[in-house]
Amino acid sequence: GAGVSQSPRYKVAKRGQDVALRCDPISGHVSLFWYQQALGQGPEFLTYFQNEAQLDKSGLPSDRFFAERPEGSVSTLKIQRTQQEDSAVYLCAIKPGPGATNEKLFFGSGTQLSVL
């Protein structure tokens, strides 16, 4: 069935440190999305993959943010030189089917990043 695992669950980083957040779909899924949810806000789109191809990265807030999915399965969101404003919950979501519609996106539990 559909499912997605994210790790770590919590991450505390010192300002300026690089971090890597992992998203692991439990079974193969074509479409994978990253969202950022700041405290008190709704999730905001960051980027989208179809298999290993990153088709949309318009939501990445700066060039410090980089996402990859080299084999079309596990995805990593990397943030370089973290800043306090990067503190948020980072959500990974997958769509369990072909195409890339919004139907029944399955979200992971998220990684809560705190930058001190």
Next chain:
Amino acid sequence: AQRVTQPEKLLSVFKGAPVELKCNYSYSGSPELFWYVQYSRQRLQLLLRHISRESIKGFTADLNKGETSFHLKKPFAQEEDSAMYYCALSGVAGTASKLTFGTGTRLQVML
């Protein structure tokens, strides 16, 4: 630009009372609207979508293009309905996901 507005951060109702969570949107084309819900200590999950015209857990939502609204309603609130509710919009139906979420409304059902 597409935008979703949820004017209430918190809505408190008594058990058995009607519920209406407001959602207004701004989009120049034909939108696809959704309600997502996050129960305590659980993941964000899809509650319903306007194209399905379905009722999930007693909740319904009707897309009103004239008022650009997609309010979520339930006639009788239950304790288990307490959760965070997010309205979301996708600008182009059937193509790449780029959901725009509102800021969310916390529904608190009191006994």
